[in-house]
Amino acid sequence: MDPAASHLLGELIQSRFVASLATLHEGLPYASMIPYATWQDAAGERLLLVTHVSRLSAHTRDMLESPRVCLLITAPDATGDAEPVPPQALPRVSIPAVAEFIDREHPDHGTLARAYLEKFPSAADWFQLGDFSIVTFTPAGSARFVAGFARAMTVSAAQLQAAVSIAGHG
Amino acid sequence: MDPAASHLLGELIQSRFVASLATLHEGLPYASMIPYATWQDAAGERLLLVTHVSRLSAHTRDMLESPRVCLLITAPDATGDAEPVPPQALPRVSIPAVAEFIDREHPDHGTLARAYLEKFPSAADWFQLGDFSIVTFTPAGSARFVAGFARAMTVSAAQLQAAVSIAGHG
Numbered sequence: 001m002d003p004a005a006s007h008l009l010g011e012l013i014q015s016r017f018v019a020s021l022a023t024l025h026e027g028l029p030y031a032s033m034i035p036y037a038t039w040q041d042a043a044g045e046r047l048l049l050v051t052h053v054s055r056l057s058a059h060t061r062d063m064l065e066s067p068r069v070c071l072l073i074t075a076p077d078a079t080g081d082a083e084p085v086p087p088q089a090l091p092r093v094s095i096p097a098v099a100e101f102i103d104r105e106h107p108d109h110g111t112l113a114r115a116y117l118e119k120f121p122s123a124a125d126w127f128q129l130g131d132f133s134i135v136t137f138t139p140a141g142s143a144r145f146v147a148g149f150a151r152a153m154t155v156s157a158a159q160l161q162a163a164v165s166i167a168g169h170g
Numbered sequence: 171m172d173p174a175a176s177h178l179l180g181e182l183i184q185s186r187f188v189a190s191l192a193t194l195h196e197g198l199p200y201a202s203m204i205p206y207a208t209w210q211d212a213a214g215e216r217l218l219l220v221t222h223v224s225r226l227s228a229h230t231r232d233m234l235e236s237p238r239v240c241l242l243i244t245a246p247d248a249t250g251d252a253e254p255v256p257p258q259a260l261p262r263v264s265i266p267a268v269a270e271f272i273d274r275e276h277p278d279h280g281t282l283a284r285a286y287l288e289k290f291p292s293a294a295d296w297f298q299l300g301d302f303s304i305v306t307f308t309p310a311g312s313a314r315f316v317a318g319f320a321r322a323m324t325v326s327a328a329q330l331q332a333a334v335s336i337a338g339h340g
Contacts, residue, residue, distance in 0.1 A: 017247055018244065018247055020190035020192075020201050022192035022199035022201035023192075024199050028266065029193055029194050029199045029200070030192055030199070030264065031240040032262075032264055069199055070199050070200045070201040071201060072190050072201035074188065077188055086290070086292045086293070087203070087205035088205070094202055122256050
């Protein structure tokens with residue numbers, strides 16, 4: 001992946017607040033929305049996407065039953081009455097991932113909670129509620145990044161990690 | 171569903187240009203992006219979402235193998251460095267649906283193509299390409315509409331139809 005595409009990918013993932021989440025729901029694909037933050041270890045060797053979900057949500061039950069999911073992060077499109085840039089040109093990335101529930105006793109709970117709350121300070125109250133849980137997404141296999149019109153590329157977990165790391169320190 | 175929620179739902183579906191599409195990909199959920207338009211019959215009894223996809227796309231192959239999908243349409247969130255409205259409050263709707271490929275000989279091909287091109291005039295060139303196809307999505311079962319914070323509701327196909335119909339004539 002060339003540096004310009006890597007930069008665009010890192011910025012896309014770091015700048016957005018919500019992702020679409022595809023889960024397996026009673027055997028069929030289901031699409032819902034989640035807020036997400038990113039977390040990386042100090043060595044820059046591990047990248048997680050982090051969310052905070054209610055145990056009552058349908059997608060939470062889906063992930064408990066089947067942790068293989070996919071996230072889609074999309075650049076904002078223009079709003080209004082006119083057609084925006086052709087939507088095929090909108091940058092977006094599909095990230096297959098494995099969901100893991102992180103309970104309060106997990107050694108990484110504190111650092112993951114801080115990463116999430118840094119992006120979503122208004123969520124602090126919800127951390128007091130017993131039925132909410134942190135869920136991490138570990139990228140699994142290749143992601144698919146569309147950088148613009150006719151600029152689709154396959155992205156390894158290492159390339160994804162590097163793109164987010166550079167954007168985070170840029 | 172109260173009239174205010176119905177109005178918000180119809181506006182959401184009519185005003186957006188892209189949806190997230192959850193498909194079954196080699197047995198696992200996958201999330202990608204599609205442009206979409208809406209189409210209704212003259213009697214207002216039938217609602218379809220309409221897209222135009224390349225036969226080369228992964229989600230096209232997914233839909234050919236397994237036509238049960240789910241669309242997610244999300245209101246735009248604020249962009250920038252600050253947390254937007256709590257993302258849990260972002261209006262969005264998850265619509266389970268059945269995908270159907272509409273070839274050029276199909277009696278509805280012309281009217282569906284017009285509905286799509288009315289929203290996406292720049293796509294006209296792609297209708298000349300043999301490897302692109304119209305795909306319709308017929309809502310199947312209940313949709314899930316989140317109108318705002320703690321305002322989630324189940325929406326029948328008839329309620330979905332009515333909400334889009336009213337917004338289209340508003």
